[in-house]
Amino acid sequence: MEKHQIEYANNVIDFIIKRKKVKNVNLNVKPDMTIEVTANDKVPLDFISDFVKSKGSWILKNVGEFKDVQPLKQSEREYVSGETFKYLGKQYRLRVQKSMEEEIVKYFRGFIYLYVKNTDNVSRKAKLMDDWYREKAQMSFNESLEKMYPLVQKYGVEKPDVDVRLMKARWGSALTEKNTILLNAELIKAPKYCIDYVVLHELIHFKYNDHSENFYQMLYSLMPDWEKRKAILDEEVVKDL
Numbered sequence: 001m002e003k004h005q006i007e008y009a010n011n012v013i014d015f016i017i018k019r020k021k022v023k024n025v026n027l028n029v030k031p032d033m034t035i036e037v038t039a040n041d042k043v044p045l046d047f048i049s050d051f052v053k054s055k056g057s058w059i060l061k062n063v064g065e066f067k068d069v070q071p072l073k074q075s076e077r078e079y080v081s082g083e084t085f086k087y088l089g090k091q092y093r094l095r096v097q098k099s100m101e102e103e104i105v106k107y108f109r110g111f112i113y114l115y116v117k118n119t120d121n122v123s124r125k126a127k128l129m130d131d132w133y134r135e136k137a138q139m140s141f142n143e144s145l146e147k148m149y150p151l152v153q154k155y156g157v158e159k160p161d162v163d164v165r166l167m168k169a170r171w172g173s174a175l176t177e178k179n180t181i182l183l184n185a186e187l188i189k190a191p192k193y194c195i196d197y198v199v200l201h202e203l204i205h206f207k208y209n210d211h212s213e214n215f216y217q218m219l220y221s222l223m224p225d226w227e228k229r230k231a232i233l234d235e236e237v238v239k240d241l
Contacts, residue, residue: 006049008056015052017045022210025051029062030169031234038210079125085112087133088140089191096125105132137164137188144192144199145181151222157206171198171233174205190233197229 002017015027015035025039025048039048052059077083084091092112099115105128106113112132116125141162149159160179167173167184175182181202187195200223208215219226 002045004045004049006053006056008053009060011056011060013052013056013059017048020210022212024210024212026211027052027055027059028211029059032169033063034169035059035063077122077126079114079122079129085129086189087112087136088188089194103128105129133188134164134185137183137185138162140188140192140195141183141199144195145203148196148200148203151200152203152207155207155218157203160203160206172202174202174209176206176209179206194229194233197223197226197233201226 002019003014004017005012005014007013013035015037018036018038019041020038022038022040025037025043028036028038030036035052037048037052079094079096081094081096083094085094086092087107092107092110094114095111096114096116096119098119099117103116103124106115114125114128116128118124141164145160145162149157153159158179160174160181163175163180163182164185165182166186167182171184171187173182181199183198183202187198201219204215204218204222207218223229
């Protein structure tokens with residue numbers, strides 16, 4: 001990974017270059033405002049810098065939009081009754097209850113119930129919630145894979161596995177060599193139709209491992225409203241994480 005910068009309209013634009021086996025030079029502004037360029041090893045730095053500068057206006061516009069949707073720096077969670085937690089696109093209030101037996105998290109009638117032996121043990125409550133989110137993520141992401149995979153199966157794409165991890169600046173990644181889709185655990189806080197978009201996006205990478213015209217043509221044909229779904233992720237979900 002290479003770090004570089006250019007000047008555009010009295011602004012300094014920092015960007016990183018990732019060298020990959022891709023045909024085109026691709027530019028992406030991440031939700032955390034990181035500017036990433038992917039290019040083949042043979043593409044010279046001068047060409048990439050000129051390319052970034054030519055996109056200067058677009059970059060500043062998108063960075064400006066993401067500034068408005070950055071995650072708010074909230075105080076640390078206390079995991080007490082009344083706190084709100086996002087799940088599948090909606091906010092739910094937490095209810096913490098003392099349990100003399102099993103420690104568990106349950107979703108019931110619009111509330112998330114946290115049963116724990118010691119209601120003052122914040123680290124234990126945090127682990128129970130994290131484990132619950134991860135379990136729900138694995139289940140929901142696999143359900144989405146079952147729904148989206150038939151769309152690409154006819155193109156010769158082998159059905160991949162799904163792995164869940166916390167990632168800083170991306171919703172998903174296609175690990176083509178491992179035949180695995182890596183999905184951000186935070187995606188479980190997004191609506192199901194947004195999860196479907198991310199899963200389909202990564203599935204298409206097993207056919208076109210780049211963001212070429214062919215990639216987007218396939219994405220448009222299989223999910224014509226993908227841009228609306230992506231906008232919800234980038235504008236409405238990011239700020240609540």
